[in-house]
Amino acid sequence: MAFRILITDVVHESLVEILSRKYMVFYRPGIERNRLEEEIEDKDVIIVRSRTRLNREVLQRAKNLKLIIRAGIGLDNIDCEFARERGIEVRNTKNASINSVSELVIGFMIALSRNILPLSNSTRSGKWDKDKFIGFELKGKNLGIIGTGNIGRSVALMARFLGMNVFGFDPFNKDVSFIKYISFDEILSISHFISIHVPLTEETYHLINKKAVDKMRRGVFLINTSRGEVVDEEALVCGLKSGKISGCALDVFETEPPEESKLFEFDNCIFTPHIGENTEEAKMKIKDEIIEILKEFEVVFPHGV
Template sequence: MSMNQTVLICDQVDKILNEILQKNGLKVTYEPEIMPDQIKEKIGNYEIVIVRSRTKLTKDLIEKADKCKIIARVGVGLDNIDVDAAKAKGIRVINAVEGAMNAVAELVLGLMLSLAREMPRADREIRNGKWLKKELMGSELSGKYLGVVGLGNIGKKLARHAKALNMNIIGYDVIPIPDEFSREVGLVKADLDTLLSSADYISFHVPFTPETHHLVNAQRLSTMKKTTYIINTSRGEIIDEDALYNALKEGKIAGAALDVFEKEPAVGNKLATLPNVICTPHIGAQTREAQALAANVIAEKIIMILRGVI
C-alpha cells in the first residue's frame, strides 16, 4: 500500500500517534469528539480509521467505509468494532494488546491491596472524623491464593507481579498454558470450577464473547469461599451483576473490586452502594505510559502494514 493514506482518528489518543503517522507521510484528521452520524458521513473518505473506546464502529458505519483498508483500536479488546462486518469488506482490524498489560496488572494489584486493607473505607472515615484503627483489621496478600482466569498478556503480567508478593497462583484458560510459564511463576493449572472454589482472590482477564457472557453467575458464586474477593478489569458482561449483588449483600463472598460494568457509564449502579465493593470507572489502561505505548504500537503496526512488512 502507498504511504500517502488518509487517516481518521475518532477518539482522544496520545499525540505521539498523530506525530508518527504524519512524519511518515499520512494525512491525519483528528476528531476526538466526532459523533456517529458525523462518522457515517465522513468514513467513506478514509483509508484508515482509528478508535479507542468511546467510538463504536457498528456494521452500518463500516458498510459506509468503502475506501477503508485498516481499522485500528488503540487498546486491547475489539468489542466496540464489528469485526465480522470489517472482514466482509476486506478491512484489516488491529489493536494494541501490548499497550495496556502493565497498567491493568498494576491496577489489579492496587485493587487487591485496597480490598485486603479496606483503604477506601479508611480514607472515607478519616474524612468523616472517625479513627477506626482497631476496627480496620486487614489481611496480607503474601501466602494467599490468586486465581487468574485468562492467561493472556495481562493475566501473565499479573501472575508475575503476584509472585513477587509471594502469592500462590492458580491459572485457568481455554487456551493451553505453556509449561515454561507455569514453572516461572509456580502456577498450578486448574479447571475453572476448581479455581473458583479454591482461590482467595480471583481476577478475570477474558474477552466478552457469547461463551463468557455471565461466566460468573449465581451458581458459580455459590461455590466460592466466604473469604473470597473477586476483581474484574476485563469486561463487565462476564459477571451477572444481580447475582454478584446478592452474593455480596448476603455475605456469600467477602468483596469485589470492579473496573468494568455491564452498562457504562455505571453511575447509579447498585453495586456501588455496598460497603464491600470498590468501583473504578474503567481506568485499567488509563495511564500516561499505557496510552503512549498503545499509540506507539498502533502507529508502528499501521506503518508496517502499509510497507508490506506484516
C-alpha cells in the first residue's frame, strides 16, 4: 500500500506533483488544529513547516504515523521526545536553507549600516536626505555570532569576505578555523553586530534578556533569524529606547504573526515575516531533501505501511 502523506503547510508546487506520482498525498496548507487532528489519524507521513504545531495532543491522534518531516530546520514546533516514545522518526531539511538565511543576514547588516530603509522611506516622501543619514562600512567591524552551526558558519564565511572581524560563541561547536571563539559576555561587549543562530530550547529561551542587553557594546545592531523566543522583546525595546542598541533586524518574533508591538515604533529596525528560507533555491533544495528522506524511509518500509 502506498504511503499516505499529509502536507500541512505551503511547499513548492513541484514537490506535491512529484510525490503524488508515487504516494497518496493530501495537501492541506493552512489546515486548522481541529481538522489536523482528524486528518492525521490514518497518515503514515506528515510534512510540516514552522506554522504547524505537532504537540502531544495532536500526535496522540496519529495511529499510523511513522515519519515527521520538517521542511526547514527548527524543530521547536514538534514534540520530538513524545514522537520518539511513539516510535515516530523526526527529520528535517537541515542543509536546504543555509545560503538563503545567510544572505538575508548579510543583507540586514548592509541595510542597517547604510540606513537603507529610512532613506528609502524619506526619498519616497519627496525628500532628498542625502546628508542626513551617514552610514558606515562593514569592513573592520566586529560581528559576534551566537551559535556556529551550519548557518552561523556560513554567515561567518560571508562576513569574512566583507572584511569583518568574526567572533563566535557556541558551547558545542568550537572547531571552525575562521571564527575566533570567545565567551558569551565578550560577544556582547565587543560586537558592532550580533547575529543569533541557535535553536529554541529551555537554555536559549530569552537568551537575549535585559541582563544581556546591559552588557552589550553601546550602539550595537542585533539580528535574529533563528527563533523569536530567543530574544526578550521587552528587553530589546528598552535597549532601543536607551540607545544601547542602535537598531535591529528581526525575521522572527515571540508571537508569529506578531500582534501590536512597541518594536514597530522604531524607524531604525527592519522586520520581515519569517522569510529566511523563502527563496526559490531554498524551496527546491527542501524539495530534494524531502524526496531523499522518503527514499530512505522506503528502505525501512519497502512494502508501504
